Amino acid sequence: MADAQRPARAENGRRDLTDIAIDCFARYGYRATSIARIADAAGLTKGAIYYHFKDKEDLLFAAVADRLSQFERSVTAEILPLADAVTALQQTTRVCIEHATKSNHRRFIVTLMVEAMGTNARLTEQFRAMMHRFRGFVRDIIEFGQKHGVFKPEVDGATAAGIYAGAVMGAEIQYYQDPESFDLERTLGAFLEQYVGSLRVVGAAEKV
Amino acid sequence: MADAQRPARAENGRRDLTDIAIDCFARYGYRATSIARIADAAGLTKGAIYYHFKDKEDLLFAAVADRLSQFERSVTAEILPLADAVTALQQTTRVCIEHATKSNHRRFIVTLMVEAMGTNARLTEQFRAMMHRFRGFVRDIIEFGQKHGVFKPEVDGATAAGIYAGAVMGAEIQYYQDPESFDLERTLGAFLEQYVGSLRVVGAAEKV
Amino acid sequence: MADAQRPARAENGRRDLTDIAIDCFARYGYRATSIARIADAAGLTKGAIYYHFKDKEDLLFAAVADRLSQFERSVTAEILPLADAVTALQQTTRVCIEHATKSNHRRFIVTLMVEAMGTNARLTEQFRAMMHRFRGFVRDIIEFGQKHGVFKPEVDGATAAGIYAGAVMGAEIQYYQDPESFDLERTLGAFLEQYVGSLRVVGAAEKV
Amino acid sequence: MADAQRPARAENGRRDLTDIAIDCFARYGYRATSIARIADAAGLTKGAIYYHFKDKEDLLFAAVADRLSQFERSVTAEILPLADAVTALQQTTRVCIEHATKSNHRRFIVTLMVEAMGTNARLTEQFRAMMHRFRGFVRDIIEFGQKHGVFKPEVDGATAAGIYAGAVMGAEIQYYQDPESFDLERTLGAFLEQYVGSLRVVGAAEKV
DNA sequence: CATGAATGAGACTTCATTCAT
DNA sequence: CATGAATGAAGTCTCATTCAT
Numbered sequence: 001m002a003d004a005q006r007p008a009r010a011e012n013g014r015r016d017l018t019d020i021a022i023d024c025f026a027r028y029g030y031r032a033t034s035i036a037r038i039a040d041a042a043g044l045t046k047g048a049i050y051y052h053f054k055d056k057e058d059l060l061f062a063a064v065a066d067r068l069s070q071f072e073r074s075v076t077a078e079i080l081p082l083a084d085a086v087t088a089l090q091q092t093t094r095v096c097i098e099h100a101t102k103s104n105h106r107r108f109i110v111t112l113m114v115e116a117m118g119t120n121a122r123l124t125e126q127f128r129a130m131m132h133r134f135r136g137f138v139r140d141i142i143e144f145g146q147k148h149g150v151f152k153p154e155v156d157g158a159t160a161a162g163i164y165a166g167a168v169m170g171a172e173i174q175y176y177q178d179p180e181s182f183d184l185e186r187t188l189g190a191f192l193e194q195y196v197g198s199l200r201v202v203g204a205a206e207k208v
Numbered sequence: 209m210a211d212a213q214r215p216a217r218a219e220n221g222r223r224d225l226t227d228i229a230i231d232c233f234a235r236y237g238y239r240a241t242s243i244a245r246i247a248d249a250a251g252l253t254k255g256a257i258y259y260h261f262k263d264k265e266d267l268l269f270a271a272v273a274d275r276l277s278q279f280e281r282s283v284t285a286e287i288l289p290l291a292d293a294v295t296a297l298q299q300t301t302r303v304c305i306e307h308a309t310k311s312n313h314r315r316f317i318v319t320l321m322v323e324a325m326g327t328n329a330r331l332t333e334q335f336r337a338m339m340h341r342f343r344g345f346v347r348d349i350i351e352f353g354q355k356h357g358v359f360k361p362e363v364d365g366a367t368a369a370g371i372y373a374g375a376v377m378g379a380e381i382q383y384y385q386d387p388e389s390f391d392l393e394r395t396l397g398a399f400l401e402q403y404v405g406s407l408r409v410v411g412a413a414e415k416v
Numbered sequence: 417m418a419d420a421q422r423p424a425r426a427e428n429g430r431r432d433l434t435d436i437a438i439d440c441f442a443r444y445g446y447r448a449t450s451i452a453r454i455a456d457a458a459g460l461t462k463g464a465i466y467y468h469f470k471d472k473e474d475l476l477f478a479a480v481a482d483r484l485s486q487f488e489r490s491v492t493a494e495i496l497p498l499a500d501a502v503t504a505l506q507q508t509t510r511v512c513i514e515h516a517t518k519s520n521h522r523r524f525i526v527t528l529m530v531e532a533m534g535t536n537a538r539l540t541e542q543f544r545a546m547m548h549r550f551r552g553f554v555r556d557i558i559e560f561g562q563k564h565g566v567f568k569p570e571v572d573g574a575t576a577a578g579i580y581a582g583a584v585m586g587a588e589i590q591y592y593q594d595p596e597s598f599d600l601e602r603t604l605g606a607f608l609e610q611y612v613g614s615l616r617v618v619g620a621a622e623k624v
Numbered sequence: 625m626a627d628a629q630r631p632a633r634a635e636n637g638r639r640d641l642t643d644i645a646i647d648c649f650a651r652y653g654y655r656a657t658s659i660a661r662i663a664d665a666a667g668l669t670k671g672a673i674y675y676h677f678k679d680k681e682d683l684l685f686a687a688v689a690d691r692l693s694q695f696e697r698s699v700t701a702e703i704l705p706l707a708d709a710v711t712a713l714q715q716t717t718r719v720c721i722e723h724a725t726k727s728n729h730r731r732f733i734v735t736l737m738v739e740a741m742g743t744n745a746r747l748t749e750q751f752r753a754m755m756h757r758f759r760g761f762v763r764d765i766i767e768f769g770q771k772h773g774v775f776k777p778e779v780d781g782a783t784a785a786g787i788y789a790g791a792v793m794g795a796e797i798q799y800y801q802d803p804e805s806f807d808l809e810r811t812l813g814a815f816l817e818q819y820v821g822s823l824r825v826v827g828a829a830e831k832v
Numbered sequence: 833c834a835t836g837a838a839t840g841a842g843a844c845t846t847c848a849t850t851c852a853t
Numbered sequence: 854c855a856t857g858a859a860t861g862a863a864g865t866c867t868c869a870t871t872c873a874t
Binding site (some may be wrong): 106114172 | 224236237239240305318319321322323325326327332335336340364367368370371373374375376377379380381382384385386389390391394395398399401402403405406
Binding site (some may be wrong): 437443444445447464469526527529530533535540543544547548572575576578579581582583584585587588589590592594595597598599602603606607609610611612613 | 652653656687718734735737738739741742743748751752753756780783784787789790791792793794795796797798800801802805806807810811814815817818819821822
């Protein structure tokens with residue numbers, strides 16, 4: 001009935017579909033996104049989607065998995081040569097801010113994660129694992145810093161990682177909710193300063 | 209005549225309905241909670257719900273408003289005689305932890321807030337205002353501390369309040385997601401220590 | 417929730433209710449008028465209406481009967497001393513135009529009559545009888561004219577009455593549908609002229 | 625698999641659905657016709673209706689538009705080669721009578737037109753335009769007759785067209801309401817005679 | 833007489849999903 | 854691979870009606 005842009009979008013494989021799906025999920029939430037909407041956005045019919053994915057959940061999982069691995073790869077890629085724990089934390093924070101402000105995929109992950117909590121066991125498990133990995137990643141940085149004498153050894157790395165993950169996610173949500181008046185960069189900048197400050201061995205050379 | 213599993217639930221007014229509704233919303237999310245489910249839980253028929261509330265959104269709003277004002281009252285009630293900024297922050301944190309762990313209403317608020325973001329303008333606005341008030345509340349405590357020479361005057365109260373709100377919310381979400389392995393109390397305890405530590409004027413008498 | 421005008425409207429008897437009901441029915445149609453709307457308009461609750469009327473249909477019947485007898489009384493009252501058939505037709509037409517343009521009760525009758533056709537046997541019967549009476553009334557006038565030698569004796573009074581009733585009703589409907597651009601008075605005036613012209617005995621003294 | 629009472633009704637497209645819908649609307653009125661009833665009559669499920677039409681109103685519009693254009697085509701097709709104004713009026717009347725008595729679609733149009741008045745702006749507009757076109761059509765015939773010296777030049781074509789349209793519609797309604805005792809053919813025949821008689825130039829050759 | 837609360841049936845609509853072609 | 858048509862379950866909401874107080 002209103003199809004003038006179909007030809008350009010033909011032969012999308014699974015991959016392209018998850019990209020499109022994630023955009024929709026991010027914009028409207030999982031429940032509020034109908035298969036028809038995704039099909040429309042992809043220039044396909046609903047039937048075509050069912051060719052590629054068993055059902056809506058399957059599509060969601062594929063989309064989430066895609067996005068998650070993409071995000072994690074981009075974090076580890078930029079930070080892996082961690083010569084310095086403080087710098088690693090700074091860079092991690094910067095990557096999070098970038099992802100939060102540059103596209104809505106990150107927002108989708110957070111939104112969906114909360115939406116899925118208690119609603120969808122399988123998905124919740126996936127997100128739980130993701131958060132677990134993220135905290136592990138931060139803990140590794142912290143323990144790396146402790147090993148090199150930059151961070152206080154008495155701090156519990158796991159707890160500190162939980163604080164970090166929470167602070168970043170909480171700030172992001174406030175930003176998503178109110179992008180005009182909540183300054184994500186400044187908030188996370190100030191947080192990082194205090195966070196690193198409280199981790200660092202007193203008397204160590206200033207690096208921030 | 210229609211329901212024998214919930215005997216003593218006849219005389220619910222509007223108020224009782226919002227309580228029941230919030231439980232359902234908290235457990236399954238807003239979209240996934242049908243009016244029928246709420247009616248069932250209340251031992252009524254769907255029609256009865258519509259007698260009390262214009263539509264599902266109206267019920268949601270009433271429920272959210274109830275819960276919000278209840279939470280805010282409980283926070284201000286316990287903290288108002290703030291003789292001391294540090295104690296006020298501690299108590300605020302304690303109240304948050306309590307609300308987060310003792311019932312699922314708080315979880316509902318957070319979940320719904322995220323679920324509503326971008327989906328429901330009116331609700332988003334309500335939540336935006338709520339977060340705004342909460343940050344304002346924390347900022348007041350901080351500025352109170354600054355006025356009394358307990359907190360560093362160079363810290364920006366608004367930014368610090370954003371950090372606090374985010375850290376608490378982010379920790380809560382991690383807890384809701386994984387209550388078995390995420391220790392909310394310990395995480396927020398450690399956060400508070402570092403937070404207060406970084407705010408406090410160096411050399412002031414230790415109070416934590 | 418929005419009741420500031422209730423006291424003024426208390427103790428309405430059956431009579432006042434039918435008046436109010438008919439206004440609603442006229443404005444929105446029978447099906448689209450809910451008991452709640454009528455109750456609201458009357459400043460009562462739905463229960464009160466059920467005290468006065470067995471059910472919605474009962475209220476409708478009472479309202480229709482009221483209106484019908486009122487209209488018929490007003491027609492017969494003005495026309496009965498029919499010294500002259502032509503004048504009687506003119507006056508009948510004038511009364512119809514007045515009723516059609518001065519209030520919406522007449523419109524209600526026509527609308528409802530059509531809406532009820534085939535939908536509600538009992539009501540249809542009532543309207544059938546009403547139309548029957550109306551045609552009988554007109555036929556009486558015509559036959560009166562024939563008896564006095566003013567109208568052609570070869571004309572069938574019943575058929576002519578059907579023409580008249582149809583022309584008036586059809587013109588009214590066009591007027592209700594498009595009051596701005598359909599001139600009811602001029603149309604019925606022209607119709608009457610042609611109608612009387614074709615009924616009148618050629619050569620009889622002009623009276624229009 | 626779900627319905628064994630209507631065997632040969634599988635391959636209905638949009639077009640067939642409007643036909644079925646119009647039958648239902650004509651029989652029970654718009655409001656009183658549920659989607660379920662139409663679906664049943666079509667041997668489909670409700671969902672199928674919503675596949676073809678956005679909502680009930682959409683279906684109604686499609687149905688009305690279908691029927692209207694069909695009627696108008698059938699009128700213009702039979703009358704266009706109007707060699708003679710009187711014959712044209714006779715044929716128009718005959719077509720109206722035929723449509724009114726042979727199927728209930730015409731009845732539907734009239735019923736719905738009245739039912740929609742004041743209730744549904746968009747539909748009312750559609751019907752207003754239809755009546756406007758119909759009157760225009762009749763006026764054209766009359767002016768054609770005037771141009772050829774058959775009809776009195778002093779008659780106002782627009783007003784006369786309004787009389788005609790009203791008389792036909794009013795007679796139809798009386799017939800729909802009481803098909804047993806109201807003789808549509810005779811009534812409209814007599815009307816047409818008087819109508820043409822009053823339009824015709826006195827002294828012109830008789831043609832009726 | 834009247835109200836407030838509730839019922840229950842039925843309406844419209846959406847949507848994930850299936851399947852013949 | 855993909856579409857168009859369809860299903861069926863479920864959801865939101867409306868409304869005439871009832872009834873204890």
